Amino acid sequence: MSDPEHLSESQIFAYLDGELSRAEGQSVSRHLASCPRCAEKRAEAQALFKSIEQLPEIPLELDLASGVLAEIRAREQPALADRLFYPALVLQLVLALLILSSSPAAVLARLITPLEQIGQYSRDMAARLPRITAWIETALQLLSDELLASADFLSRPMPIPFSLIALVPLVVSCFVLWLVGNGVLLGQARLGRRR
Amino acid sequence: MDAPSDRALVARVRQGEVNAYGELVRRYQVSVFNTCYRMLTERRAAEDMAQETFLRGYSRLSQFDSQRPFGPWIRKIAVNLCLNQLQRIQPSTRPLLEELDAAPQSRTHPEIAIERKEKTERIRDAVANLPPHYRAVIELRHFQGLTYQQMSETLQLPLNTVRSHLFRARRVLAAILRDEFHHPS
Numbered sequence: 001m002s003d004p005e006h007l008s009e010s011q012i013f014a015y016l017d018g019e020l021s022r023a024e025g026q027s028v029s030r031h032l033a034s035c036p037r038c039a040e041k042r043a044e045a046q047a048l049f050k051s052i053e054q055l056p057e058i059p060l061e062l063d064l065a066s067g068v069l070a071e072i073r074a075r076e077q078p079a080l081a082d083r084l085f086y087p088a089l090v091l092q093l094v095l096a097l098l099i100l101s102s103s104p105a106a107v108l109a110r111l112i113t114p115l116e117q118i119g120q121y122s123r124d125m126a127a128r129l130p131r132i133t134a135w136i137e138t139a140l141q142l143l144s145d146e147l148l149a150s151a152d153f154l155s156r157p158m159p160i161p162f163s164l165i166a167l168v169p170l171v172v173s174c175f176v177l178w179l180v181g182n183g184v185l186l187g188q189a190r191l192g193r194r195r
Numbered sequence: 196m197d198a199p200s201d202r203a204l205v206a207r208v209r210q211g212e213v214n215a216y217g218e219l220v221r222r223y224q225v226s227v228f229n230t231c232y233r234m235l236t237e238r239r240a241a242e243d244m245a246q247e248t249f250l251r252g253y254s255r256l257s258q259f260d261s262q263r264p265f266g267p268w269i270r271k272i273a274v275n276l277c278l279n280q281l282q283r284i285q286p287s288t289r290p291l292l293e294e295l296d297a298a299p300q301s302r303t304h305p306e307i308a309i310e311r312k313e314k315t316e317r318i319r320d321a322v323a324n325l326p327p328h329y330r331a332v333i334e335l336r337h338f339q340g341l342t343y344q345q346m347s348e349t350l351q352l353p354l355n356t357v358r359s360h361l362f363r364a365r366r367v368l369a370a371i372l373r374d375e376f377h378h379p380s
Contacts, residue, residue: 076315
Protein backbone atom coordinates (compact mmCIF):
# COMPACT_ATOMS: atom_id res chain seq x y z
CA MET A 1 0.00 0.00 0.00
CA SER A 2 1.50 3.31 -1.00
CA ASP A 3 1.91 6.08 1.51
CA PRO A 4 0.95 9.44 0.00
CA GLU A 5 3.29 11.16 2.44
CA HIS A 6 6.31 9.32 1.10
CA LEU A 7 7.83 8.30 -2.22
CA SER A 8 7.13 4.81 -3.51
CA GLU A 9 9.99 2.45 -4.30
CA SER A 10 9.16 2.64 -7.99
CA GLN A 11 9.34 6.44 -7.85
CA ILE A 12 12.76 6.25 -6.24
CA PHE A 13 13.95 3.70 -8.79
CA ALA A 14 12.66 5.81 -11.66
CA TYR A 15 14.29 8.89 -10.15
CA LEU A 16 17.66 7.16 -9.87
CA ASP A 17 17.27 5.78 -13.39
CA GLY A 18 16.62 9.27 -14.73
CA GLU A 19 13.26 8.17 -16.07
CA LEU A 20 11.14 10.91 -14.51
CA SER A 21 10.11 14.06 -16.30
CA ARG A 22 11.90 17.24 -15.33
CA ALA A 23 8.98 18.41 -13.17
CA GLU A 24 8.62 15.01 -11.49
CA GLY A 25 12.35 14.85 -10.87
CA GLN A 26 12.39 18.26 -9.23
CA SER A 27 9.45 17.30 -7.06
CA VAL A 28 11.17 14.10 -5.93
CA SER A 29 14.41 15.99 -5.25
CA ARG A 30 12.60 18.47 -3.01
CA HIS A 31 10.91 15.65 -1.12
CA LEU A 32 14.16 13.75 -0.61
CA ALA A 33 15.80 16.85 0.77
CA SER A 34 13.17 17.12 3.47
CA CYS A 35 12.27 13.49 4.23
CA PRO A 36 14.87 11.35 6.05
CA ARG A 37 12.83 8.17 5.58
CA CYS A 38 12.69 8.52 1.78
CA ALA A 39 16.33 9.65 1.72
CA GLU A 40 17.24 6.39 3.47
CA LYS A 41 15.27 4.37 0.94
CA ARG A 42 17.12 6.20 -1.82
CA ALA A 43 20.45 5.38 -0.17
CA GLU A 44 19.48 1.72 0.02
CA ALA A 45 18.52 1.72 -3.64
CA GLN A 46 21.78 3.43 -4.57
CA ALA A 47 23.71 0.83 -2.58
CA LEU A 48 21.85 -1.92 -4.38
CA PHE A 49 22.61 -0.40 -7.78
CA LYS A 50 26.25 0.04 -6.87
CA SER A 51 26.56 -3.53 -5.67
CA ILE A 52 25.14 -4.83 -8.92
CA GLU A 53 27.17 -2.56 -11.16
CA GLN A 54 30.44 -3.22 -9.37
CA LEU A 55 30.27 -6.90 -10.15
CA PRO A 56 33.71 -7.53 -11.64
CA GLU A 57 34.20 -8.94 -15.11
CA ILE A 58 35.67 -12.40 -15.29
CA PRO A 59 38.46 -13.14 -17.76
CA LEU A 60 37.81 -14.94 -20.99
CA GLU A 61 40.27 -17.79 -21.26
CA LEU A 62 40.16 -18.26 -24.99
CA ASP A 63 40.18 -16.19 -28.16
CA LEU A 64 36.78 -16.39 -29.82
CA ALA A 65 37.91 -14.67 -33.01
CA SER A 66 39.53 -17.69 -34.66
CA GLY A 67 36.51 -19.89 -33.96
CA VAL A 68 34.09 -17.23 -35.18
CA LEU A 69 36.03 -16.64 -38.39
CA ALA A 70 36.33 -20.38 -39.05
CA GLU A 71 32.60 -20.79 -38.54
CA ILE A 72 31.81 -17.85 -40.81
CA ARG A 73 33.96 -19.34 -43.58
CA ALA A 74 32.37 -22.74 -43.10
CA ARG A 75 28.88 -21.23 -43.32
CA GLU A 76 29.81 -19.33 -46.46
CA GLN A 77 30.77 -22.54 -48.25
CA PRO A 78 27.17 -23.43 -49.05
CA ALA A 79 26.92 -20.11 -50.87
CA LEU A 80 29.37 -21.45 -53.47
CA ALA A 81 27.34 -24.66 -53.70
CA ASP A 82 24.25 -22.54 -54.26
CA ARG A 83 25.90 -20.76 -57.16
CA LEU A 84 26.90 -24.08 -58.76
CA PHE A 85 23.57 -25.76 -58.10
CA TYR A 86 21.62 -24.61 -61.14
CA PRO A 87 24.46 -25.04 -63.69
CA ALA A 88 24.96 -28.56 -62.33
CA LEU A 89 21.27 -29.25 -62.62
CA VAL A 90 21.20 -28.04 -66.23
CA LEU A 91 24.25 -30.15 -67.03
CA GLN A 92 22.57 -33.21 -65.57
CA LEU A 93 19.44 -32.56 -67.57
CA VAL A 94 21.44 -32.24 -70.80
CA LEU A 95 23.29 -35.47 -70.06
CA ALA A 96 20.06 -37.26 -69.28
CA LEU A 97 18.48 -36.04 -72.53
CA LEU A 98 21.51 -37.10 -74.55
CA ILE A 99 21.56 -40.57 -73.05
CA LEU A 100 17.81 -40.96 -73.30
CA SER A 101 17.81 -39.91 -76.94
CA SER A 102 20.56 -42.41 -77.80
CA SER A 103 19.04 -45.25 -75.80
CA PRO A 104 16.28 -46.36 -78.24
CA ALA A 105 18.77 -46.70 -81.08
CA ALA A 106 21.14 -48.67 -78.88
CA VAL A 107 18.39 -50.96 -77.67
CA LEU A 108 17.18 -51.61 -81.22
CA ALA A 109 20.71 -52.37 -82.37
CA ARG A 110 21.08 -54.88 -79.59
CA LEU A 111 17.74 -56.44 -80.43
CA ILE A 112 18.48 -56.82 -84.18
CA THR A 113 21.69 -58.76 -83.59
CA PRO A 114 20.01 -61.67 -81.74
CA LEU A 115 17.29 -61.82 -84.44
CA GLU A 116 19.98 -62.28 -87.10
CA GLN A 117 21.60 -65.01 -85.05
CA ILE A 118 18.25 -66.85 -84.76
CA GLY A 119 17.88 -66.73 -88.56
CA GLN A 120 21.35 -68.14 -89.05
CA TYR A 121 20.63 -70.88 -86.54
CA SER A 122 17.46 -71.83 -88.39
CA ARG A 123 19.28 -71.94 -91.73
CA ASP A 124 21.98 -74.18 -90.28
CA MET A 125 19.34 -76.48 -88.90
CA ALA A 126 17.58 -76.71 -92.27
CA ALA A 127 20.86 -77.49 -93.99
CA ARG A 128 21.50 -80.33 -91.66
CA LEU A 129 18.06 -81.99 -91.95
CA PRO A 130 18.79 -83.89 -95.21
CA ARG A 131 21.97 -85.22 -93.80
CA ILE A 132 20.16 -86.46 -90.68
CA THR A 133 17.65 -88.21 -92.92
CA ALA A 134 20.55 -89.83 -94.73
CA TRP A 135 21.98 -90.90 -91.45
CA ILE A 136 18.74 -92.74 -90.56
CA GLU A 137 18.60 -94.34 -93.97
CA THR A 138 22.18 -95.52 -94.13
CA ALA A 139 22.96 -96.99 -90.75
CA LEU A 140 22.73 -96.48 -87.07
CA GLN A 141 26.44 -97.04 -86.97
CA LEU A 142 27.11 -93.64 -88.40
CA LEU A 143 25.04 -92.07 -85.67
CA SER A 144 27.84 -91.82 -83.18
CA ASP A 145 30.15 -90.28 -85.81
CA GLU A 146 27.52 -87.76 -86.75
CA LEU A 147 26.97 -86.89 -83.16
CA LEU A 148 30.66 -86.27 -82.82
CA ALA A 149 30.62 -84.23 -86.00
CA SER A 150 27.75 -82.19 -84.63
CA ALA A 151 29.43 -81.59 -81.32
CA ASP A 152 30.58 -78.13 -82.34
CA PHE A 153 27.02 -77.31 -83.36
CA LEU A 154 25.61 -78.51 -80.06
CA SER A 155 28.24 -76.63 -78.14
CA ARG A 156 27.22 -73.34 -79.75
CA PRO A 157 25.31 -71.22 -77.28
CA MET A 158 21.69 -70.53 -77.90
CA PRO A 159 21.27 -66.89 -78.97
CA ILE A 160 19.43 -64.88 -76.35
CA PRO A 161 16.71 -62.75 -77.91
CA PHE A 162 17.44 -59.76 -75.61
CA SER A 163 21.07 -59.28 -74.78
CA LEU A 164 21.95 -58.11 -71.28
CA ILE A 165 24.28 -55.58 -72.87
CA ALA A 166 21.21 -53.86 -74.24
CA LEU A 167 20.22 -53.06 -70.65
CA VAL A 168 23.31 -50.90 -70.07
CA PRO A 169 21.95 -47.73 -71.72
CA LEU A 170 18.72 -48.19 -69.84
CA VAL A 171 20.52 -48.54 -66.52
CA VAL A 172 22.67 -45.49 -67.25
CA SER A 173 19.60 -43.50 -68.22
CA CYS A 174 17.83 -44.49 -65.04
CA PHE A 175 20.90 -43.57 -63.00
CA VAL A 176 21.15 -40.14 -64.60
CA LEU A 177 17.44 -39.56 -64.07
CA TRP A 178 17.89 -40.56 -60.44
CA LEU A 179 20.69 -38.04 -60.05
CA VAL A 180 18.60 -35.33 -61.66
CA GLY A 181 15.67 -36.18 -59.45
CA ASN A 182 17.86 -36.02 -56.36
CA GLY A 183 19.21 -32.69 -57.48
CA VAL A 184 15.73 -31.30 -57.87
CA LEU A 185 14.64 -32.66 -54.51
CA LEU A 186 17.71 -31.29 -52.75
CA GLY A 187 17.12 -27.93 -54.37
CA GLN A 188 13.55 -27.88 -53.17
CA ALA A 189 14.59 -28.92 -49.67
CA ARG A 190 17.16 -26.12 -49.61
CA LEU A 191 14.55 -23.57 -50.64
CA GLY A 192 12.18 -25.00 -48.04
CA ARG A 193 14.74 -24.50 -45.28
CA ARG A 194 15.29 -20.90 -46.33
CA ARG A 195 11.59 -20.22 -46.16
CA MET B 196 49.76 3.61 -36.31
CA ASP B 197 46.28 4.08 -34.85
CA ALA B 198 43.99 1.10 -34.62
CA PRO B 199 41.09 1.30 -37.07
CA SER B 200 37.77 2.49 -35.63
CA ASP B 201 34.84 0.14 -35.20
CA ARG B 202 33.10 1.94 -38.03
CA ALA B 203 36.07 1.41 -40.36
CA LEU B 204 36.18 -2.28 -39.43
CA VAL B 205 32.47 -2.69 -40.07
CA ALA B 206 32.89 -1.02 -43.46
CA ARG B 207 35.71 -3.41 -44.34
CA VAL B 208 33.63 -6.41 -43.31
CA ARG B 209 30.79 -5.17 -45.47
CA GLN B 210 33.21 -4.99 -48.38
CA GLY B 211 33.97 -8.68 -47.92
CA GLU B 212 37.01 -8.55 -45.66
CA VAL B 213 36.04 -11.24 -43.17
CA ASN B 214 39.25 -10.91 -41.17
CA ALA B 215 38.23 -7.39 -40.12
CA TYR B 216 35.37 -8.98 -38.24
CA GLY B 217 37.94 -10.96 -36.27
CA GLU B 218 39.30 -7.66 -34.95
CA LEU B 219 35.82 -6.60 -33.86
CA VAL B 220 35.40 -9.93 -32.09
CA ARG B 221 38.69 -9.44 -30.23
CA ARG B 222 37.63 -5.98 -29.11
CA TYR B 223 34.28 -7.02 -27.68
CA GLN B 224 34.65 -10.68 -26.84
CA VAL B 225 35.30 -10.08 -23.12
CA SER B 226 32.29 -7.82 -22.63
CA VAL B 227 30.03 -10.07 -24.70
CA PHE B 228 31.27 -13.12 -22.83
CA ASN B 229 30.61 -11.42 -19.48
CA THR B 230 27.12 -10.43 -20.61
CA CYS B 231 26.47 -14.08 -21.49
CA TYR B 232 28.06 -15.23 -18.25
CA ARG B 233 25.86 -12.97 -16.14
CA MET B 234 22.83 -14.26 -18.00
CA LEU B 235 23.69 -17.96 -18.22
CA THR B 236 26.01 -18.30 -15.20
CA GLU B 237 28.06 -21.09 -16.74
CA ARG B 238 31.45 -20.44 -18.29
CA ARG B 239 31.20 -23.01 -21.08
CA ALA B 240 27.66 -22.03 -21.99
CA ALA B 241 28.67 -18.36 -21.94
CA GLU B 242 31.63 -19.01 -24.25
CA ASP B 243 29.42 -20.88 -26.70
CA MET B 244 26.77 -18.18 -26.55
CA ALA B 245 29.34 -15.42 -27.02
CA GLN B 246 30.55 -17.15 -30.18
CA GLU B 247 26.98 -17.56 -31.37
CA THR B 248 26.39 -13.88 -30.64
CA PHE B 249 29.24 -12.82 -32.92
CA LEU B 250 28.04 -15.16 -35.65
CA ARG B 251 24.55 -13.70 -35.37
CA GLY B 252 26.06 -10.23 -35.42
CA TYR B 253 27.94 -11.06 -38.61
CA SER B 254 24.83 -12.31 -40.34
CA ARG B 255 22.91 -9.20 -39.25
CA LEU B 256 25.65 -6.71 -39.98
CA SER B 257 23.64 -5.26 -42.85
CA GLN B 258 21.07 -4.12 -40.26
CA PHE B 259 23.66 -2.45 -38.06
CA ASP B 260 23.64 1.34 -38.09
CA SER B 261 27.34 2.16 -38.31
CA GLN B 262 26.68 5.63 -36.90
CA ARG B 263 26.06 3.91 -33.56
CA PRO B 264 28.63 2.09 -31.42
CA PHE B 265 29.18 -1.57 -32.15
CA GLY B 266 29.57 -2.75 -28.52
CA PRO B 267 26.07 -2.02 -27.21
CA TRP B 268 24.56 -3.43 -30.40
CA ILE B 269 26.37 -6.75 -30.15
CA ARG B 270 25.69 -7.01 -26.40
CA LYS B 271 21.98 -6.51 -26.99
CA ILE B 272 22.09 -9.43 -29.41
CA ALA B 273 23.83 -11.44 -26.69
CA VAL B 274 21.12 -10.64 -24.14
CA ASN B 275 18.36 -11.69 -26.49
CA LEU B 276 20.11 -14.93 -27.46
CA CYS B 277 20.71 -15.76 -23.80
CA LEU B 278 17.12 -14.95 -22.94
CA ASN B 279 15.89 -17.24 -25.71
CA GLN B 280 18.09 -20.02 -24.41
CA LEU B 281 16.99 -19.52 -20.82
CA GLN B 282 13.35 -19.61 -21.85
CA ARG B 283 13.94 -22.86 -23.72
CA ILE B 284 15.41 -24.54 -20.67
CA GLN B 285 12.99 -23.01 -18.16
CA PRO B 286 11.80 -23.54 -15.58
CA SER B 287 13.73 -26.34 -13.96
CA THR B 288 17.37 -25.52 -14.52
CA ARG B 289 19.19 -22.62 -13.00
CA PRO B 290 22.79 -23.67 -13.28
CA LEU B 291 25.30 -22.82 -10.64
CA LEU B 292 28.29 -20.60 -10.95
CA GLU B 293 30.83 -23.33 -11.26
CA GLU B 294 33.67 -21.05 -10.23
CA LEU B 295 32.18 -19.95 -6.96
CA ASP B 296 32.14 -23.07 -4.91
CA ALA B 297 33.10 -26.59 -5.64
CA ALA B 298 30.81 -27.89 -2.93
CA PRO B 299 27.66 -29.36 -4.39
CA GLN B 300 24.70 -27.29 -3.27
CA SER B 301 21.28 -26.54 -4.59
CA ARG B 302 20.97 -22.86 -5.38
CA THR B 303 17.32 -22.74 -6.14
CA HIS B 304 16.63 -21.18 -2.76
CA PRO B 305 17.69 -17.59 -2.09
CA GLU B 306 18.59 -18.49 1.48
CA ILE B 307 21.58 -20.49 0.28
CA ALA B 308 22.91 -17.45 -1.53
CA ILE B 309 22.60 -15.38 1.62
CA GLU B 310 24.86 -17.84 3.41
CA ARG B 311 27.69 -17.11 1.05
CA LYS B 312 30.47 -14.99 2.41
CA GLU B 313 31.91 -13.15 -0.53
CA LYS B 314 29.97 -10.11 -1.62
CA THR B 315 30.64 -10.65 -5.30
CA GLU B 316 29.59 -14.25 -5.09
CA ARG B 317 26.44 -13.24 -3.30
CA ILE B 318 25.46 -10.72 -5.93
CA ARG B 319 26.27 -13.04 -8.81
CA ASP B 320 24.30 -15.71 -7.09
CA ALA B 321 21.33 -13.44 -6.52
CA VAL B 322 21.28 -12.35 -10.16
CA ALA B 323 21.68 -15.94 -11.27
CA ASN B 324 18.59 -16.94 -9.36
CA LEU B 325 16.37 -14.36 -10.99
CA PRO B 326 13.89 -15.44 -13.66
CA PRO B 327 15.28 -14.92 -17.20
CA HIS B 328 13.40 -11.73 -18.02
CA TYR B 329 14.38 -10.18 -14.70
CA ARG B 330 17.99 -11.08 -15.39
CA ALA B 331 17.72 -9.51 -18.82
CA VAL B 332 16.42 -6.17 -17.56
CA ILE B 333 19.06 -6.06 -14.81
CA GLU B 334 21.71 -6.74 -17.44
CA LEU B 335 20.40 -4.13 -19.85
CA ARG B 336 19.84 -1.44 -17.23
CA HIS B 337 22.79 -1.86 -14.89
CA PHE B 338 25.50 -3.20 -17.17
CA GLN B 339 24.54 -1.67 -20.48
CA GLY B 340 22.88 1.51 -19.28
CA LEU B 341 19.81 1.28 -21.48
CA THR B 342 16.77 3.43 -20.82
CA TYR B 343 13.38 1.85 -20.18
CA GLN B 344 12.38 2.66 -23.74
CA GLN B 345 15.53 1.09 -25.19
CA MET B 346 15.00 -2.02 -23.06
CA SER B 347 11.44 -2.20 -24.31
CA GLU B 348 12.66 -2.13 -27.90
CA THR B 349 15.48 -4.58 -27.30
CA LEU B 350 13.32 -7.16 -25.55
CA GLN B 351 10.24 -6.36 -27.62
CA LEU B 352 8.19 -5.97 -24.48
CA PRO B 353 5.73 -3.21 -23.53
CA LEU B 354 7.25 -0.35 -21.58
CA ASN B 355 5.14 -1.09 -18.52
CA THR B 356 6.23 -4.72 -18.56
CA VAL B 357 9.86 -3.67 -18.63
CA ARG B 358 9.27 -1.25 -15.76
CA SER B 359 7.50 -3.97 -13.80
CA HIS B 360 10.22 -6.58 -14.45
CA LEU B 361 12.92 -4.16 -13.38
CA PHE B 362 11.05 -3.16 -10.24
CA ARG B 363 10.42 -6.76 -9.20
CA ALA B 364 13.95 -7.87 -10.05
CA ARG B 365 15.38 -5.12 -7.86
CA ARG B 366 13.04 -5.97 -5.01
CA VAL B 367 14.12 -9.61 -5.16
CA LEU B 368 17.79 -8.60 -5.25
CA ALA B 369 17.27 -6.13 -2.43
CA ALA B 370 15.63 -8.80 -0.31
CA ILE B 371 18.45 -11.25 -0.95
CA LEU B 372 21.17 -8.67 -0.37
CA ARG B 373 19.54 -6.84 2.53
CA ASP B 374 21.68 -8.69 4.98
CA GLU B 375 24.72 -7.48 3.06
CA PHE B 376 23.69 -3.85 3.42
CA HIS B 377 22.75 -4.14 7.04
CA HIS B 378 25.90 -6.08 7.93
CA PRO B 379 28.56 -4.91 5.50
CA SER B 380 31.79 -6.88 5.60
